[in-house]
Amino acid sequence: MPICAIESIETIIVDLPTIRPHKLAMHTMQNQTLVIIRVRCADGIEGVGESTTIGGLSYGNESPDSIKVNIDRHFAPLLIGQDASNINAAMLRLERSIRGNTFAKSGVESALLDALGKRLNLPVSELLGGRVRDALPVAWTLASGNTEKDIAEAEKMLDLRRHRIFKLKIGAGEVNHDLAHVIAIKKALGDRASVRVDVNQAWDEAVALRACKVLGDNGIDLIEQPISRNNRGGMVRLNLSSPAPIMADESIECVEDAFNLAREGAASVFALKIAKNGGPRAVLRTAAIAESAGIGLYGGTMLEGGIGTLASAHAFLTLNKLTWDTELFGPLLLTEDILTEPLVYRDFHLHVSTAPGLGLAIDEERLAFFRRDK
């Protein structure tokens, strides 16, 4: 039996309120659901991870419920008794028996990294090879569904010096209405902010062909996932014709997707998400593919709470280049979190401490209050 054998794995579903409804093309969030993963080891160390998605099954192939049941029934029996410090071996063991399920794998890998960092007294960023920055610029998503409200929200974020990059969620409405909404916001903010859009696959290629041109010609800096992940040829054609860069998000559901997108020239920017690759180490493999192909990088989010956000941040701190910054604002969309200390957002950046592991502690009372099965 290894000294640091994994003794138990607990999964906890937590429901937290959001500051306002968050309107995406496929779903309007009224709250957020996190799956917290606690990996307890024989040396008394506990690692914590998070597997979070958006809108049940409306965004990806895994829901909070499937993540919980799959970790409880399929991941845990494979991992109990294994060496918690050998993350390569633990993740390989999962990879051999479990297809897909990258959200669940990401939470488990994050928890193993947190435990190892605590054991070695090193932050996760150093376990991943070392950080080249201590803070990350953070975009904010304007998704109230109302142009005037979105402009007021952006002005408030600029005043607070919290965000100067704004991502607008479009695609749910009629296209000309959406374009007018985006252009009005860009006009109001001018050069004070970078304005980008995320269509979440809602357009078809014919609509996107025209809309991307309008967006690019009106000063929009980046267009995220304008069409279905299944229309890869369309992504290639849009990437050639659009005056604004095209970013792949839903197109990437695993590291191999990233390789194929790069090979085909389907996007000039990749959204990096730990949940869509299988963890902080897995997402760095996608980043390496992008770097080799000359594709720009953006630090994405599944609107995780503090744990998943810090797990992402530690990975992003190690990247050579993060040209398009990050959107690690998940905790700011929630009115509550389950950590003893909130994450530090200041001067347009998320600042990440060098405390061991992910550098966080769970507030047990809050967790007990917000867990679904209390």
Ligand SMILES: O=C(O)C[C@H]1C=CC(=O)O1
């Ligand atoms: O990028 C997505 O599609 C998901 C997410 C990220 C920010 C946000 O508001 O939604």
Ligand SMILES: [Mn+2]
């Ligand atoms: Mn997106």
